[in-house]
Amino acid sequence: MSDKKEEKICKRCLFKADEKDQYCIRCGAPLINRCTDFKTGGKHYCGFVNRPDARYCAKCGHETVFKQYGLV
Numbered sequence: 001m002s003d004k005k006e007e008k009i010c011k012r013c014l015f016k017a018d019e020k021d022q023y024c025i026r027c028g029a030p031l032i033n034r035c036t037d038f039k040t041g042g043k044h045y046c047g048f049v050n051r052p053d054a055r056y057c058a059k060c061g062h063e064t065v066f067k068q069y070g071l072v
Contacts, residue, residue, distance in 0.1 A: 011052070011071040030065045033072075037062035 008017040012029035022032055035057035038045035048059040055067040066072045 011066065012069075029069055029071065033064045033066040035060060035062050036065055036068060 008019055008021065008031055009015070010017060010024035010027060010029055010031060013024060013027040015024055015026040017024055017031050023030055033050045033052055033054055035046040035048045035050065037057065037060050038047075046057060046060045046062065048057050050058055050064050050066075052066070053072055054064050055072050056062065057064055064072070
């Protein structure tokens with residue numbers, strides 16, 4: 001088993017981001033592919049973190065942030 005963490009690379013400009021970053025500091029693109037459904041069940045947002053290649057949320061089926069930004 002490897003302790004090496006995956007590098008966080010911006011899908012838009014390929015900038016190598018810090019592990020804690022949520023948006024690219026070079027171009028402003030999101031680095032985390034969250035669900036965009038903010039009113040699931042009228043109580044809270046889904047916010048599920050999807051795989052980097054997901055266009056739709058694996059949990060609820062709504063579009064992901066990467067799809068809305070044209071990154072997938």
